[in-house]
Amino acid sequence: xxxxxxxxxxxxxxxxxxxxxxxxxxxxxxxxxxxxxxxxxxxxxxxxxxxxxxxxxxxxxxxxxxxxxxxxxxxxxxxxxxxxxxxxxxxxxxxxxxxxxxxxxxxxxxxxxxxxxxxxxxxxxxxxxxxxxxxxxxxxxxxxxxxxxxxxxxxxxxxxxxxxxxxxxxxxxxxxxxxxxxxxxxxxxxxxxxxxxxxxxxxxxxxxxxxxxxxxxxxxxxxxxxxxxxxxxxxxxxxxxxxxxxxxxxxxxxxxxxxxxxxxxxxxxxxxxxxxxxxxxxxxxxxxxxxxxxxxxxxxxxxxxxxxxxxxxxxxxxxxxxxx
Amino acid sequence: xxxxxxxxxxxxxxxxxxxxxxxxxxxxxxxxxxxxxxxxxxxxxxxxxxxxxxxxxxxxxxxxxxxxxxxxxxxxxxxxxxxxxxxxxxxxxxxxxxxxxxxxxxxxxxxxxxxxxxxxxxxxxxxxxxxxxxxxxxxxxxxxxxxxxxxxxxxxxxxxxxxxxxxxxxxxxxxxxxxxxxxxxxxxxxxxxxxxxxxxxxxxxxxxxxxxxxxxxxxxxxxxxxxxxxxxxxxxxxxxxxxxxxxxxxxxxxxxxxxxxxxxxxxxxxxxxxxxxxxxxxxxxxxxxxxxxxxxxxxxxxxxxxxxxxxxxxxxxxxxxxxxxxxxxxxxxxxxxxxxxxxxxxxxxxxxxxxxxxxxxxxxx
Numbered sequence: 001x002x003x004x005x006x007x008x009x010x011x012x013x014x015x016x017x018x019x020x021x022x023x024x025x026x027x028x029x030x031x032x033x034x035x036x037x038x039x040x041x042x043x044x045x046x047x048x049x050x051x052x053x054x055x056x057x058x059x060x061x062x063x064x065x066x067x068x069x070x071x072x073x074x075x076x077x078x079x080x081x082x083x084x085x086x087x088x089x090x091x092x093x094x095x096x097x098x099x100x101x102x103x104x105x106x107x108x109x110x111x112x113x114x115x116x117x118x119x120x121x122x123x124x125x126x127x128x129x130x131x132x133x134x135x136x137x138x139x140x141x142x143x144x145x146x147x148x149x150x151x152x153x154x155x156x157x158x159x160x161x162x163x164x165x166x167x168x169x170x171x172x173x174x175x176x177x178x179x180x181x182x183x184x185x186x187x188x189x190x191x192x193x194x195x196x197x198x199x200x201x202x203x204x205x206x207x208x209x210x211x212x213x214x215x216x217x218x219x220x221x222x223x224x225x226x227x228x229x230x231x232x233x234x235x236x237x238x239x240x241x242x243x244x245x246x247x248x249x250x251x252x253x254x255x256x257x258x259x260x261x262x263x264x265x266x267x268x269x270x271x272x273x274x275x276x277x278x279x280x281x282x283x284x285x286x287x288x289x290x291x292x293x294x295x296x297x298x299x300x301x302x303x304x305x306x307x308x309x310x311x312x313x314x315x316x317x318x319x320x321x322x323x324x
Numbered sequence: 325x326x327x328x329x330x331x332x333x334x335x336x337x338x339x340x341x342x343x344x345x346x347x348x349x350x351x352x353x354x355x356x357x358x359x360x361x362x363x364x365x366x367x368x369x370x371x372x373x374x375x376x377x378x379x380x381x382x383x384x385x386x387x388x389x390x391x392x393x394x395x396x397x398x399x400x401x402x403x404x405x406x407x408x409x410x411x412x413x414x415x416x417x418x419x420x421x422x423x424x425x426x427x428x429x430x431x432x433x434x435x436x437x438x439x440x441x442x443x444x445x446x447x448x449x450x451x452x453x454x455x456x457x458x459x460x461x462x463x464x465x466x467x468x469x470x471x472x473x474x475x476x477x478x479x480x481x482x483x484x485x486x487x488x489x490x491x492x493x494x495x496x497x498x499x500x501x502x503x504x505x506x507x508x509x510x511x512x513x514x515x516x517x518x519x520x521x522x523x524x525x526x527x528x529x530x531x532x533x534x535x536x537x538x539x540x541x542x543x544x545x546x547x548x549x550x551x552x553x554x555x556x557x558x559x560x561x562x563x564x565x566x567x568x569x570x571x572x573x574x575x576x577x578x579x580x581x582x583x584x585x586x587x588x589x590x591x592x593x594x595x596x597x598x599x600x601x602x603x604x605x606x607x608x609x610x611x612x613x614x615x616x617x618x619x620x621x622x623x624x625x626x627x628x629x630x631x632x633x634x635x636x637x638x639x640x641x642x643x644x645x646x647x648x649x650x651x652x653x654x655x656x657x658x659x660x661x662x663x664x665x666x667x668x669x670x671x672x673x674x675x676x677x678x679x680x681x682x683x684x685x686x687x688x689x
Contacts, residue, residue, distance in 0.1 A: 036471065076660065083327050085671060086663040089410055089471065093610055094663060098656025104649035220479050227472045284487035291476040295462070302468040321331055321671070 007255060008135055012143060013209060015247025017042075017201040019146045021225035022232070022239045023153055024197020029229055030157060031190035032170035032315035036092025037077050039222025040099025041198035042205075045070040047103040049203025050110055050213045059118040063142065063203045070199015071192045073099065078191040082184050085319035100216060107213045115211040118142065118204075142204045147240075149197070154236040166190060170313035173320040183320045198222065220291065227294045231301050233311035242297075249293045253286035329671040336669050343665035344615050344622075348629065350665075351658045358653065364644050372643045373636035373654075383635060385521025389593045390634045393418065393585035395530040395627035397609035399537050399620045400578030406541065406618055407554040409574040413459060413474030414582040415606025416481035417452040421583020422590045423485060424451020426597040429511035430493050430504045440510040444587055452583015453576045455481065460575035464568035470575075478606070486599045493597065503598035513592040526588035531624060533581060538620040550574070582606065603634070604652070611659040614666070630655065 021038055028035050035041075048069030053062025077095045080086045121144070123137035157163040169176045169186045177183050205221070206213055224246060232238035256278045264275055302308055352374065356366035377383045397414045404411040425448030428440060458477060462468040490502040497505075513524040541547035553560035553570045560567060585605065590597050612630050616622030637651025667673065 080660065080664055083329070084664055084667040084673075085329055086667055090610070090614055090659070091663055093412065093607075094656055094659035097607055097611070097659060098653065101649055101652025101654075101656050105647050105653055108647045108649065220476070223472060223475050227469075227476075230469060230472070282487050282491060284483040288480045288483045291479045294476050295468075295473050298468045298472055299462055299466045303466045305467045308467065321329060 005131060005134060007251065010254075011244065011247045011251045012135060012139065013247075014250045015243040016143050016146045017204040017209065017221060018225050018228060018246055019201075019240060019243035020142070020149060020204065021198045021201035021222060022228040022243060023146070023149045023236065024194035024201075025225055025229050026232070026234060026236060026239060027153060027157075027166070027197075028190045028194035029316055030170045030234060030313055031166050031187050032173060032313050032318065032320075033078075033081060033187050033191055034088045034092065034317040035074070035077055035081070035095070035191060035194055036089060036226065037074070037095025037099065037222075038092075038194075038198050038225050039218055039220070040096035041070045041073050041195050042099075042202035042222040042225075043103045043216070043218045044073045044099045045199030045202025046206040046217055047107045047110070047202075047213060048199060050115055050206040051106065053116040053203075053207055054110065054113065057116065059116045059207050060141070062116065062207050063118065063200060066203025066206075067196045067200040070202065071196040073199070074191050074195020075188075077195075078188045081319065082187045082191070085321055088317050088319070096222070104215050107215060110213040111215070113213065115206060115213065117211045118207040140204075140208050142200065142208060145200070150236050150240050157236065167313070170315055173315050173318075177320070177322055183322075187320075198225075201225070224290065224294055227298055230308075231297050233301065233308065234313065235311070245297075246290060246293065250290050253289045256281075257283050257286055326676045328674045328676050329667065330674070332670055332672055339665075339668040340617065343668055344617060344626070344662060347615070347658065347661040347665040350661045351654060354657055354661075355654055358650075359644075359646070362646065364646065369640065369644055369646075372639050374632060376639050376643075377632060377635040382521045385517075385523035386635055387628065387631050388523040388527045390631035391627040392526040392530045392592075393589050393605040394609050394612050394630050395527075395623050396533055396585040396588070397578070397582045397606060398612035398616060398623040398627060399530070399534045400581035401609055401613045402616070402618045402620055402623060403537060403541065403550060404574040404578045405554075405613055407550045407570050407574045408557065409460075409463075409571050410471045411456065411459070411474050411575055411578050412471050412610070413456070413476075413478050413606070414578065414609055415602055415604070416474070416478035417456045417579040417582035418586040418589075418602055418606050419478075419481040419485050420455040420586070421448040421452030421579075422586030422597060422601055423488065424448050424454075424583065425587030426493075426504060426507075426590055429507040430597070433505065433508060436508055436510040438510065441513065441591065444511060444591060445584060448583040448587030449580040450583070452586060453580040456575040456579020456582070457572070460572045464571045470571075485597070485601065489597055489599050495596070504596045506596045507591060511591060512595060513588060522593065524588070524592040526592050529584065529588065530627070533584075534620040534624050537577075541620065546573075582609075608634075608655055611655055611662070614659060614662045617666075630658075633658070 021042055025038055045066035049062040049066025052065025053059045077091055080091045081088045118140045120138050120140050127133045127137040157167060165181055166186055169181060169183050173183045205217055210217065228239055228242045231242045259275060259279050261276055261279055264272055352370060356370050359369035360366045377387065397418060401411060401414060425444040428444050428447060459470045459474040462473050463470040489504060493504045495503055495505045513526055516523050516525055541550060549565045552563060553565050553567050557567055589601060594601065608630050612623050612626040615629060616626035633651045633654045637648040640646045640650055641648045
């Protein structure tokens with residue numbers, strides 16, 4: 001495997017959890033619910049996935065467990081935000097705080113325990129295509145799931161009746177209610193789908209990305225997933241693009257940190273100079289790049305107020321109480 | 325059975341006082357169940373969590389030390405949330421305030437004068453406010469979501485502090501531990517009752533800030549503006565209030581108070597700047613705001629309650645061998661239950677069974 005291929009492979013691995021989590025949140029937000037608890041659901045999925053994989057010895061059971069934990073955990077949010085009509089921003093934060101605490105308590109026994117890795121599934125023949133073969137056809141199951149999710153969500157939202165109902169609830173819950181649609185049922189399902197995705201994304205971190213349990217290991221990825229939804233202006237395919245962009249930024253800073261200048265002396269002078277310059281930047285500044293990039297991207301996207309308003313689900317963040 | 329909520333015509337006065345209390349009681353009850361599930365005696369667990377820390381003088385001092393940053397940050401955040409500005413990045417503003425204030429004793433250790441400390445406090449407030457100005461600027465200028473930007477800046481601030489205390493600001497005599505030099509006496513906050521514990525005068529700053537901000541919100545035109553723009557931005561615009569200016573006002577105020585909290589923590593309890601400075605005060609303060617019902621005076625009481633969960637977590641770790649992560653769990657549950665109980669203020673909740681749906685019900689309100 002060549003150097004470029006190896007780097008691209010790590011980009012794919014970094015992008016997958018972002019893509020899955022953001023896809024779930026996209027569906028929740030399209031139904032009008034702003035769930036800021038992605039970080040909390042994701043970390044619960046990370047520990048849940050790790051714990052189930054440990055107990056069963058099977059990483060697939062782990063991934064499924066992480067997904068179920070994420071979905072169940074999101075029910076807490078749904079009950080408050082949908083049934084009790086609480087402030088969605090505060091409730092989402094509560095979910096994140098609780099998730100970080102519960103996962104820490106649960107994960108205490110797993111600190112330093114070697115994990116079970118979700119092995120790549122190698123598709124014969126196709127994986128032998130130069131360059132893209134190994135990237136697209138020799139990946140772990142969750143990579144295939146993430147790509148399938150983009151197709152599935154995009155098809156569901158814009159090509160099915162269920163998708164139409166979901167979007168109508170997000171765009172005008174009063175009309176949807178008047179048409180006899182159960183707003184709360186749609187929103188419960190959408191939130192749980194988001195929770196399942198966030199949980200699955202979390203289990204990717206503990207079963208593929210690091211294969212161990214580290215406290216607070218999501219490190220803001222849940223929030224980046226939320227930002228991706230805004231970045232994508234609530235469109236599935238743009239999330240795919242955004243996730244890979246952020247995967248690339250995350251990986252780039254790691255590679256610069258790991259760079260060994262001694263190995264690069266063959267490079268032409270100016271290129272070597274740039275590399276040396278990048279290498280001289282303290283690690284902490286490089287590590288803050290994904291967060292700064294998120295801010296930069298949000299600024300670029302939000303500048304056009306009119307464009308953002310067109311795409312935002314009109315009822316986003318607003319609770320629904322039927323009139324009687 | 326279904327649960328139905330319907331809007332009350334008037335917010336319930338009764339529940340606006342009762343809801344935080346109910347939430348707290350439910351949290352304790354739920355906590356007892358969690359401890360029982362962990363195989364601990366729930367009564368003893370709750371005792372060592374919530375009562376034991378209150379029985380000794382030294383731990384009362386610790387309670388004040390932990391409550392100080394929570395109250396200060398929450399007072400600022402309550403202005404933000406009342407005006408509908410979702411500053412979630414107080415943790416970052418706390419850290420950058422600590423950095424700005426620490427710059428004086430770290431870079432000029434020989435500057436030992438009675439104005440050293442006041443100057444540090446001013447620097448810290450300016451530092452916190454400046455850091456909070458970033459999401460405020462982005463929101464008012466580019467319409468950027470302030471929740472996400474202020475939160476991203478928390479990670480940036482954490483990494484920045486980490487770099488400072490391991491790099492340029494590291495104490496050369498620190499035995500290779502990250503952290504700055506210990507501050508000299510002129511750069512430390514005076515203790516209140518040195519004979520019985522370490523509580524410093526920081527708590528006085530917190531109480532004064534709470535009272536001043538409460539007066540501002542309830543008694544002044546500015547406070548009226550805060551509430552109008554928060555509840556009905558359209559009405560606010562018609563009244564000639566600028567929501568962009570309000571965004572800056574709320575963010576700068578809360579940033580300054582978070583920065584002040586940061587330097588109080590450094591110059592009070594810790595006595596030097598290190599990378600483990602904050603134990604999540606910026607996030608716990610969000611719970612304080614809601615438990616205190618977005619009222620700065622309520623934040624004083626709520627801050628003490630949240631401080632107790634930190635102490636209780638430490639106590640439970642020692643006496644019950646339970647991870648101190650349990651404190652985080654309590655805090656999360658508390659915020660959930662506060663939000664759930666606050667529903668009772670604005671909504672009537674009915675449990676509807678299949679039978680009662682079919683029988684018509686007389687509304688008496």
